[in-house]
Amino acid sequence: MKTQINLKPHILIVIPTFNNIRTIESVTLDAVKTGYDLLIVNDGSDDGTEKSIDKLSNFTIHLKNNSGKGAAIIKAAKWAKKNNYSHIITIDADGQHNPSEIINFIPKIQSNPMTIVVGTRNFNQETIPGSSRFGRKFSNFWLKAACGVSIPDSQSGFRAYPVDAILKLKCKDTRYNFEIEILAKAAWAGLDILSTDISVHYSDKTKESSHFHPLKDNFRISLTYTKLVTRNFIPIPHKILFGQSHKEKMKDFFFKPIKTFKELIKERTSAKELGLASALGILLAVLPLVTIHSVAILFCATRLKLNRIMAISVSHFCMPPIVPAICVEVGYYALHGKFLTDFNLNTLGYHFLDRVGDYLLGTIIVAPILAILIGCFVYFIAKFIYWIKKIPLIK
Helix, strand or coil: CCCCCCCCCCEEEEEEECCCCCCHHHHHHHHHCCCCEEEEEEECCCCCHHHHHHHHCCEEEEECCCCCHHHHHHHHHHHHHHCCCCEEEECCCCCCCCHHHHHHCHHHHHHCCCEEEEEEECCCCCCCCHHHHHHHHHHHHHHHHHHCCCCCCCCCCCEEEEHHHHHHCCCCCCCCCHHHHHHHHHHHCCCEEEEEEECCCCCHHHHHHCCCCHHHHHHHHHHHHHHHHHHHHCCCCCCCCCCCCHHHHHHHHHHHHHHHHHHHCCCCCCHHHHHHHHHHHHHHHHCCCCCCHHHHHHHHHHHCCCCHHHHHHHHHHHCCCHHHHHHHHHHHHHHHCCCCCCCCHHHHHHCHHHHHHHHHHHHHHHHHHHHHHHHHHHHHHHHHHHHHCCCHHHC
8 A cells, every 4th residue: 555755755866886997986975975875885895995994984884705685775774674765776886887867766756655666767868788678688588488477687786675665575685686585575465566767877986896797687687587587477376575465465476477488478489480499498498408508598589589588487487406316217217217216426426427327318318308398388387377368357
């Protein structure tokens, strides 16, 4: 339920920083000009940042080790709660954001204090990297599949959080994937998620100051989305922290998995094409295409004009350890006529090369079988969803 407040919310600006010596001073000075209190969270910096930020802000927190952006935000929220702030507004320390645009968040916070407001970056610029454009679209799609919420920029770090809400949501991810997890869990808990327009500045300086690792962080984000989407398929009601009617709870209980699957089939794709895309994703995910699974899946799905999102999404279910372990067992059985049941240093350590051979052989056997099974399963589920999508409750 939305509530109105007349009092100005007690806002704290939070800047998490890790080795941003080149940009932290300018970002901080611009933030101070807004007139709001500022807290800088030093997330284990070792480039000199830690020595300079005490001079830049009255409020600082120093973490011994680099724990991740999410951990820094949670630490800041706890500090804000202790010091009676109602909201925190997070700003990245790499210089991409303009702190003066905090004013864009205030009306939305005042009209509905229990809401997360996410800044929508202006991507109508030639300087925007292609990877950022793709990443935003990809992330937006999966957020909607995970929790049904559609926002223009789910990857933006310029955000306003209610302090009480952020501490109740109990997020487990501590790095960049925290920003995805908290949006999904907030939506599940009944919290509103709104957007407001902001500018964005990209340059060589901001690129060097950013610590987003394309391989490691995208892997973590993919794991988070896999976890969230899988959870959303399970018809167990989420704990509502911010108000929802009994009717809405029952509706979610019965139709949430159907809604989730519907998001995966909106690429104007037939049930047959979805089944083929799923089979392709599983086939390539099981095969030993080390480090290039996603690239291979995207390339092949594009060439075959299949649903790339579906192909990529089902491939996540083949991540270690279950499917690779099955491949080892199947390969071992094919060579020795029995299953490997003795797991010890000898069988897994000294005979490591033998297990690699078992695995490679197993992938050749398991990949097509699993691809056919999953492809058929998705085909029939898609047919069912297309059949019932006219039911008013799930539109």
